[in-house]
Amino acid sequence: MKTFVSDKGNGVNIHVLPTGKFKLNTIVVTFHTDLEEDKATQRAMIPHVLLRGSKNHPNSESIQLALSDLYGATLTGGVSKKGERQLVEFLCKVVNERYLSDSESLLEKGFELMSEVLFQPVMEDGGFSEDFVEKEKEQHAKRIDSLLDDKIVYAAERCLEEMTKGERFSIPKFGRKSHLDHIDGKNLYEVYKDLVNTAPLHVYVVGNVDPERVKALVEKYFPNNRQPTDRLRPAEVKNAPEQPKEIVEQLDVNQGKLNIGLRTRVSHGDDSYPALLMYNGILGGFPHSKLFVNVREKASLAYYASSRLESYKGILYIQSGIQIDQYEKALTIIKQQLEEIRAGKISDTEMEFTRNGLVNSFQTVQDSPENLADVHAGGVVSGRQRTVEELIESVKKVTKEEVVQMANQVQLDTIYFLRDRKGAAANA
Template sequence: MKETFLREPIGDHVYFGSVRDERYKTNLLAVNLILPLRRETMTGNALVPMILEKGYEDYPTFQAFSKKLNLMYGASAGSSISKIGDKAVLTLMMSVIDDNYALSGELLLKESAEVLMGMLLRPAMKKGLFDEKTLMLQKQYLIDTIESEINDKRRYALMKTVSLMFEGEAFGEDRFGTVEGVKAITAEETAAAYRRIIDEATVEILHVGMGDPSCAKEVCKKAFAGLTRHPADFAETEIQIGSGEVKNVIERFNVTQSKLCLGFKTDVKPDSTLLNPMRMAVAILGGTPTSKLFLNVREKKSLCYYCAARFDRTKGIMMIDSGVEHDKIDEAKEAILEQLQAVCDGDFTDTDMEFASLSLQNSFRSMGESAYSMELYYLTQTVLGLSGTPEEQSEAIAKVQKHEIIEAAKHIRLHTVYLLTGENVKR
C-alpha cells in the first residue's frame, strides 16, 4: 500500500497527521512542539524534552519507566531538538511493534499514545519542580552533548560558519544553547520553561506505521481537550540573498588539519520553482561522489581530504566544507570557487546531471525505508506549509532542465569564509 499523508486539527493549534504504510511492522508516534526560535529560550527548550523522556507521573523514575517500556515488547522512547528555519521543534517520540504482533492482543499503539501524553502533560514533578537528581543528570548530559560538538572539529566548523552568517539572529545559535546557559539555569527556570512550552507551542502529532491511528488520535484529542493554552504567533522565516562584503574569520586551535568552510546565501525559498534546480546545482557541485568538488578539487588536484556541498532549503543557504593542509588553504578556496563558477556557466555534462538526478531521486525514494525519515519529511513539509510526497519530489527532480540549474546557481552568493587552522600557521 502506497503511503498517504492525512492531517487534521484535533484541538487549539493541535494537529494529528498519519502515514499508513504496510511495509512497517511497527508504529512510530511523535509529538512535535513548534515554537518561535528565540535565543533566550534555547537552553530551556533543549533541556525540557531530555527530562520528559525519562518518565512521568505514573512511572516517576527512569527504572520504573524502563520497565514499562520493556513490558510493551521493548518499546523505545526518546526526544530531540531541532531548527526548521526560524522555528524551534521539540520532539517526544515512541516506537512500538504493531498490535498485530502482540501476543495477548494488547493495544500497543493506543498505549503508546497514552504514555506519550503522560510524558508530555503529566511529568514527574514535586511542588511544581522536576526531580533534582534527574535535572542535574540531564543538565550534565546536555553539557556533554554541546562539548562533544565542539570536539568534532568538522561539525564545529560548520556550526561556527552558520553562527557567523546569522550573527545576532537566533538561527545562528546552537540548538542546544550554551554550556554557560545550561550551568546557569535553575530548577525554577526549567519548570517555567516547561510551562511556557506547553502554553505556547503549536503541536504536530505524527504517526507513521501500519496500524490504524484512530485510537491514538482520540487519546491525544482527549488529553488536550481540557487545556487552556496561548499558542505563539510565528514570523515568516527570513530568506535573503547574500550581499555586501564577504565576511572572513580565522580561528586557531591545536589542529593538524585546517577546516575551510564557505557559507553562501540565496533567495531561493522552499516553495520556489528554483528549489529543485538548486538541489541539482548543489548536487552537481559537491553533493555526490561524482561531483565537481570531489573529482576536481579532491581527486585531481589533491587539495583537500574531503570537500562537500549541502543546501538547507529551510533557510536558503549552501555550505561547502573541506579539510585541507595548512599550506593549501588559499589554493583550495580558489579551486572551490572556480567549480561553483563552472556550474553557473553551465560547464557540466549530461552525465553530471544524470548522476546528480539519480542521487537525489534515490534519497527521496529511500525515505520510505525508515519510519523516522518519513516522520521528519512530513514534519518539515508541514512546518514549511508544503505538500507533496517523497515520490512526487523524486519525479519533480527528474524533470529539471539544464537552463534551470544554471539560473538557480546564479542565485548563490558567498557570504562567509571561516577557517579553523593551527595555532602557528601564518595567515
C-alpha cells in the same frame, strides 16, 4: 505510498499515514517553536528531563521497564533545528498488536505512556525535580562540548554562526553552555509549561492504523485545554553582503577546515527548490560532484570536500578538510567550481548521476517512518507540503538551464577557515 491524513483534535494537529509496510507503529510528537536566545537551551533540555521520570514512573529505570512490558517499545526525545524553528521532539515505536497473539492495544498503551512522560512530570516545590535538572545540566554541557570535539561539525556550525550573526538562525539548536548556570527546576518548569500549552503541536502516527482511532487516542490522552499560538515567524531568507566576510579561527588542530557559506535566496517552499537540489548535487552533494572530483581527487587538495543545504533558510555551505598551507590553492579551486556551473559547464553525465542520486535518496526516505514524519514537518515549517513522490517528479523535470540560472543567483557570503595556532593568521 499513501500520504498523511491530517485532522485536528484538542488543539493538536494529527497526521496519520496508514500503511502495512512496517511491523512497528511509530508515534512522533513535535512541538514547534521559534528559535529564541533566552529559551533555546531550556527547550533543548526539556525532553531529557522528562525522560528521567514521570508521575507513575518516577525514574528512567521505571520508564524502561514499562517500555519492556510493551514488547520492547522505545521512547526517545531531543531537539532539531529547521530554518529558524527549534523543534522539540519525541519518538515512540511500539509493535503493532496485529502481528501478535496478544489482543491488547499496544498503540493505546504507547500513547498512554508517552502522554504521562510528556504531561505528568516528577514535580518538586512547584517545579521540576532539582536532582533531575542538575544531572541533566551536566549531560547537556557534554552534548554542547561534543560539538567542539568533532571539528568537522564545529567548523560547519561556526561558519553558519558567523554568516548569520544577528539572525535567529545563528542560535545553536542545543542553546549555549553559558546559559546553564541560570537554569533551575522552577524556571525550567515555566519554560516547559509555556511549551506544552502554547507551542503548535503535531502528532504523527505511521503504521497499520486507523486515522479515526488515532484521533480518539489523541483526544483521550493529550490535554484538551491547550491554547497554541499562530504567531510563529517565517525564516528570513537574506541576500549576501557586497563584500564576503573572511573569518580565521585558530585552535589546536592538525588539519585545516575551509568552510564557505553561500546565500541561495531559495528555500524549501519556493518553486525553484528542485533546481536548487540539483545545483547542490552537482556542486558537492555526491561522490561524482565537482567538489569531490576536482578538489579532492584530481587536485588532491582536500581530505573531504562536499556541500550541503539548509533548505529552510536559503543557505548552502561548502565544507572541506585541507592541509593548512594549502588554503589559497583550495579556495581558488573551490571558487572555480562555482564559476564552472555559472558558465554552464555541466555534463550530461553530471545531470544524470545527480538526478539518480537524488531520486535514490528520496526513495530511502520511504523506508523510515520517522523520516516520512520529518519530511512532513519540514513542509509545516516552510508552509508547503511536498511528498516524496512530488519531490522525485520535480527533480526529474529540472533542466540544465534551470541549474545554471540557480548558480547565477547564488551569492558568496562567508569564508571561514579553522587552522592551527602556529603561524600567523595572515598566512590564511
